[in-house]
Amino acid sequence: MSTAPQSGKPPKTVAELCQVAELGEAAAQLATPEIAAPDFIQAMVGAEEFPDAVKFLAFSLPKRESIWWAWVCARRASGATPPPVIKAALDATEKWIAQPTDAHRRAAMAAAEKADFGTPAGCAALSVFFSGGSVAPPEAPALEAAEYSTAKAVAGAVTFSALSGDPQGASEAFRSFIAQGVEVARKIRIWEPAS
Template identity: 40%
Template sequence: MTAILGWPASAHDAEPPEAVFDRLRAEGRDDDAAMFLGQALPRYEVVAWAVQTVRDLAPPDLAPRDAEALNAAVQWLRDPSDSRRRAAFDAAAEAGDASPQRMCALAVFFSGGSMAPPDLEPLLAPKDAAGKFAAGAVLTAVTRHGQREEGLRKALTLGEALAVGSEDGRP
């Protein structure tokens, strides 16, 4: 896992994911914990984590194109079909360049399936792409929210709930 994140090898590499996550939190490395969750969660759950966090922290005056990108991600969560995955990509292309809503839609697109147009030979996304976009969406959303520490703490709690299958992890 640490290799995917680009972290140097450490004595903790053999630990189970939940121990790594707990250690990062205990050390106050919440940004790293978010990036770790982005790789540790299954792809569907990582998108659900990002979407719920971004939706919870979205400003009331959200730009329409950003709202459309987030809605495309929500629609994919309801029906994770290839057509909805591709619709999320189209919505992401119209959203703000660095918006967390755009990153949610891109996490959907890179969650599986081919990146190539449907009529071409399949081209699979890198395995870490969906998680990186999801974690980026979470970190951007909490930063823009204005109460970064509290927002990130809530996001990590939600991600942990999704990891253990708790009812609190509401996709």
């Protein structure tokens, strides 16, 4: 899959996103009333508030696009020959991105559990499970995930991806992954005014 999937959804304001994403004080202080989302992200990157920039993007993007972003970051962080459980989580996430069915969503959760939620691939697969549908076992009464569970798992996957390599390269990894998330947002035009 070489391009981000398309679905587009109206974004929330910068102030609303700061609140729901629970950004830290230093990042939130960069959010002036008139700042546009892309400029706010750049300000956070400039201030090296990387985890908050990741969170802001994860909460800005529609679910499927944010999961695609998490998957790409996790795939890069996992290397060319990841362990089988990591590869299985990446494959399950990719399968759901291509065909977002409930069966694929539940398969992603099974793969996430085996990979461990503390790995980039496990967290990306977990974000799939939270994307919609019941999080209860199939035989139990339906139970929806909390509203921002997908965004939180995506932010975790991207942050874990940036921190999973050489600590000296974490800043550069964050910058690269954030730039990729911004590119996804631009491609689906979430920051353009509604016409």
